[in-house]
Amino acid sequence: MSRKGKTLYERLGGYDVIASFVTEYIGRIRADPQFARYGSSRGTDKKKRDLQLNIDYMCKVTGGHNYYMGRDMKTTHAGLGISSVEWKTNMRYMAEALDKFKIPEKEKEEVLALVENMKSEIVEKLLGITVRQGFNTARPFISPRASLERTSFASSSL
Numbered sequence: 001m002s003r004k005g006k007t008l009y010e011r012l013g014g015y016d017v018i019a020s021f022v023t024e025y026i027g028r029i030r031a032d033p034q035f036a037r038y039g040s041s042r043g044t045d046k047k048k049r050d051l052q053l054n055i056d057y058m059c060k061v062t063g064g065h066n067y068y069m070g071r072d073m074k075t076t077h078a079g080l081g082i083s084s085v086e087w088k089t090n091m092r093y094m095a096e097a098l099d100k101f102k103i104p105e106k107e108k109e110e111v112l113a114l115v116e117n118m119k120s121e122i123v124e125k126l127l128g129i130t131v132r133q134g135f136n137t138a139r140p141f142i143s144p145r146a147s148l149e150r151t152s153f154a155s156s157s158l
């Protein structure tokens with residue numbers, strides 16, 4: 001298959017490359033005191049599970065064929081009160097993690113665009129004002145990729 005017809009998952013280098021940069025990204029978040037409150041009361045096993053779900057999610061939204069067993073982004077982050085300032089730092093860490101593993105510029109931009117597209121589902125506080133709290137947990141999981149392509153949940157291949 002030509003490079004053109006390949007999924008982002010394939011162009012990134014598949015599971016091992018994605019696991020590497022996501023592990024690096026999560027490592028940077030966890031090492032930053034700004035995010036300390038999210039890690040409190042979490043043991044090693046829970047942290048490992050969270051990391052694995054992050055890896056699986058990234059594989060899924062880039063076109064991997066894995067079955068993502070976690071929750072959708074809104075359900076997962078609802079009530080955490082994640083701010084737009086934290087979001088900005090989060091994007092910087094993702095970019096740095098991609099750079100560390102020398103992801104080519106095109107694929108790097110695609111990953112960053114995918115993640116940026118999740119902002120409205122994750123961030124609840126803009127400039128200190130709570131913009132969203134709670135939601136209908138019965139909503140089906142719709143990946144950012146599916147939303148981007150404007151496909152309905154029923155017609156999506158996910």
Ligand code: HEM
Pocket residue numbers: 035038050053054057058069070071072076077080082086087090115118122
């Ligand atoms: C400022 C940025 C972010 C913060 C502070 C944050 C924080 C968290 C926290 C605290 C959890 C654990 C929630 C719980 O177990 O109750 C979590 C889980 C998760 N996050 Fe984030 N997150 C951020 C951005 C992202 C982004 C950009 C992605 C996707 C690329 C993501 C994907 C996930 C996934 C897949 C889980 C696990 C879902 C599950 O447990 O079913 N997060 N996040």
